[in-house]
Amino acid sequence: METTTPPSNGTADAFPKKSLEAVDIVVLVLYFIFVMAVGLWSMWRTKRGTVKGYFLAGKDMVWWPVGASLFASNVGSGHFIGLAGSGAASGIAVNAYEWNGLFCVLVLAWLFLPIYLSAGVTTMPEYLQKRFGGKRIQIYLAILYLFIYIFTKISVDIYAGALFIQQALHWDLYVAVIGLLVITAIYTVAGGLAAVIYTDTLQTVIMIIGALILMVFSFIKVGGYPGLEEKYFTAIPSVRAENTTCGLPREDALHLFRDPVDSDLPWPGVLIGMTIPSLWYWCTDQVIVQRSLSAKNLSHAKGGSLLAAYIKFLPLFIMVFPGMISRILFTDQVACADPELCKSICGNPSGCSDIAYPKMVIEILPIGLRGLMMSVMIAALMSSLTSIFNSASTIFTMDLWRHFRPRSTEWELMIVGRVFVLVLVVVSILWIPLVQASQGGQLFIYIQSVSSYLQPPVAMVFIAGCFWKRSNEKVRERSQLGFFLAPSVIELLV
Numbered sequence: 001m002e003t004t005t006p007p008s009n010g011t012a013d014a015f016p017k018k019s020l021e022a023v024d025i026v027v028l029v030l031y032f033i034f035v036m037a038v039g040l041w042s043m044w045r046t047k048r049g050t051v052k053g054y055f056l057a058g059k060d061m062v063w064w065p066v067g068a069s070l071f072a073s074n075v076g077s078g079h080f081i082g083l084a085g086s087g088a089a090s091g092i093a094v095n096a097y098e099w100n101g102l103f104c105v106l107v108l109a110w111l112f113l114p115i116y117l118s119a120g121v122t123t124m125p126e127y128l129q130k131r132f133g134g135k136r137i138q139i140y141l142a143i144l145y146l147f148i149y150i151f152t153k154i155s156v157d158i159y160a161g162a163l164f165i166q167q168a169l170h171w172d173l174y175v176a177v178i179g180l181l182v183i184t185a186i187y188t189v190a191g192g193l194a195a196v197i198y199t200d201t202l203q204t205v206i207m208i209i210g211a212l213i214l215m216v217f218s219f220i221k222v223g224g225y226p227g228l229e230e231k232y233f234t235a236i237p238s239v240r241a242e243n244t245t246c247g248l249p250r251e252d253a254l255h256l257f258r259d260p261v262d263s264d265l266p267w268p269g270v271l272i273g274m275t276i277p278s279l280w281y282w283c284t285d286q287v288i289v290q291r292s293l294s295a296k297n298l299s300h301a302k303g304g305s306l307l308a309a310y311i312k313f314l315p316l317f318i319m320v321f322p323g324m325i326s327r328i329l330f331t332d333q334v335a336c337a338d339p340e341l342c343k344s345i346c347g348n349p350s351g352c353s354d355i356a357y358p359k360m361v362i363e364i365l366p367i368g369l370r371g372l373m374m375s376v377m378i379a380a381l382m383s384s385l386t387s388i389f390n391s392a393s394t395i396f397t398m399d400l401w402r403h404f405r406p407r408s409t410e411w412e413l414m415i416v417g418r419v420f421v422l423v424l425v426v427v428s429i430l431w432i433p434l435v436q437a438s439q440g441g442q443l444f445i446y447i448q449s450v451s452s453y454l455q456p457p458v459a460m461v462f463i464a465g466c467f468w469k470r471s472n473e474k475v476r477e478r479s480q481l482g483f484f485l486a487p488s489v490i491e492l493l494v
């Protein structure tokens with residue numbers, strides 16, 4: 001499952017206002033120029049006038065952009081904040097989410113994708129329509145997916161990204177987010193999936209290089225892995241309630257699998273329970289599957305999945321460990337255990353572990369590299385947003401618009417797809433006032449938990465549809481009309 005804890009909403013106290021040096025600004029500007037250049041270049045490279053060209057990048061992608069794009073669509077700014085924050089608060093067990101995804105992305109390429117490819121579909125609701133015959137499942141799923149994208153994915157990405165921009169960069173939120181969205185909209189609208197995948201590839205390279213550099217700096221600061229192992233357990237905040245475990249590091253912080261009986265992440269649940277939402281995310285979610293569908297052939301799609309799986313090994317090292325080191329270096333702030341104190345540090349009385357990653361970026365990197373890390377965070381935000389925009393517009397166009405206007409021309413579909421991206425950009429901007437109003441992000445935690453109830457049933461429908469021949473759609477009118485009507489007649493009535 002890809003839930004990440006949204007960061008705490010905060011005041012500026014945790015981050016002394018360091019003005020950006022000229023070098024940092026040059027790095028940031030270079031980054032934006034690069035992204036725009038790659039976006040524009042990929043626009044000229046593919047035919048964008050057809051449904052296949054625009055929504056599936058011409059079905060002409062080779063394995064490495066596919067793999068990099070799988071990773072970039074998955075990892076948003078919420079990952080940097082949430083994984084590092086959980087690392088600081090409770091150790092490496094949170095990484096189980098990542099390594100679970102690592103196996104599921106392989107399940108996608110080896111089990112599900114051959115079926116989707118031979119069905120010749122563009123969207124996931126379209127697959128269910130072909131598999132079960134009725135229109136109801138398709139329409140329901142299309143609306144559910146759009147709902148999930150707008151209310152869980154876009155909102156949480158904007159939330160995590162906005163807090164980083166606000167707290168660490170001290171930019172005006174509206175100006176920054178609208179600026180970023182305009183840049184992404186240009187190549188997402190004009191270039192379609194091809195532009196999204198190629199820019200995702202660039203963003204992945206920047207994310208990995210930047211995060212590896214931060215990792216090296218943080219391990220040097222703490223004295224390598226032995227230093228981390230030893231000092232994490234002594235990272236106890238100076239102010240805490242006596243005779244409680246509050247503020248003490250967990251004893252099992254360096255265990256990936258926690259106690260099966262009385263811990264918060266029991267390992268049987270991690271292995272079995274977590275796999276179902278994770279299968280939803282990696283094998284049936286349009287945002288992920290669309291990337292694999294754009295591959296030239298099955299071999300390239302498998303290669304992409306393998307690459308993404310290898311990259312998924314990294315978050316433990318580039319996000320979770322730096323978060324734990326942040327607790328060692330800034331114990332009193334990151335691991336604060338007194339509600340009053342926490343509130344004054346980061347504005348959230350229940351804890352400040354979410355500032356772990358931004359804190360490292362601001363405090364330990366030399367100038368120039370700070371600009372690079374800011375690009376990394378912006379890359380994480382932009383790459384997941386563009387992927388969501390593109391996939392949501394694919395679903396809207398192919399499943400909903402075509403349903404209501406079955407005779408629409410390809411040209412009309414292209415216009416509709418592009419206009420819908422612009423609608424999503426506006427929706428994203430509308431999230432900003434809510435982000436600013438939500439204290440401590442409870443709203444966003446709530447949204448995430450609602451969506452985790454919606455996903456497992458969908459995953460089961462796909463698993464049954466793909467691997468159990470006898471599963472079929474319930475015919476609604478049957479009880480009233482008896483068994484005399486042929487299914488196709490019933491289909492007309494529905």
Ligand SMILES: *[C@@H]1O[C@H](CO)[C@@H](O)[C@H](O)[C@H]1NC(C)=O
Pocket residue numbers: 242243
């Ligand atoms: C904590 O426990 C110790 C001994 O177990 C006791 O002497 C001390 O008074 C306790 N402190 C508080 C604040 O309860």
Ligand SMILES: *[C@@H]1O[C@H](CO)[C@@H](O)[C@H](O)[C@H]1NC(C)=O
Pocket residue numbers: 296297298299300
């Ligand atoms: C996929 O395409 C590559 C060339 O790009 C080719 O070498 C490979 O055999 C193809 N695989 C399949 C399954 O057709």
